[in-house]
Amino acid sequence: MSAIKFSNEEKALLAAKLQRYFSEELSQQIGRFDAEFLLDFISEEIGGYYYNRGLYxxxxxxxxxxxxxxxxxxxxxxxxDFKR
Known part of the structure; x- marks a missing residue:
């Protein structure tokens, strides 16, 4: 399986979603760099599980x-009259 890669626009959108989640659900602020770093970690370490589930x-x-x-x-x- 090749690495899961996102375009810059997709990565920015996903990072913003992580930032919003941290803010609204955890009352913590994280910067875009930290959000993108977390996104990379999730993609590399957990993404394969979701990818495989989608394939199944x-x-x-x-x-x-x-x-x-x-x-x-x-x-x-x-x-x-033929028999199968």
């Missing part, structure tokens, strides 16, 4: 859709 969820959805598609194809099957 996507795989489950795709598998269910493929099952539905297989069922739909079987419903189109015509009766013949």
């Amino acid at each position: 969820d996507a795989q489950a959805v795709l598998s269910a859709k493929l099952d539905d598609l297989g069922d739909a194809i079987l419903q189109l099957e015509q009766r013949t």
Whole structure:
């Protein structure tokens, strides 16, 4: 898996969200540098867990859709004297 990277604009938005969380929920002020440092830590150390969960969820959805598609194809099957 490649490292999780964000554009400068995305990183600024996420850092601002961390700053707001620290301010509103923890009554602590952190600067943008500290927020970006925390974001880097979360991305490197925890991000893979969220990434993998997203992959597993996507795989489950795709598998269910493929099952539905297989069922739909079987419903189109015509009766013949051939045995399957």
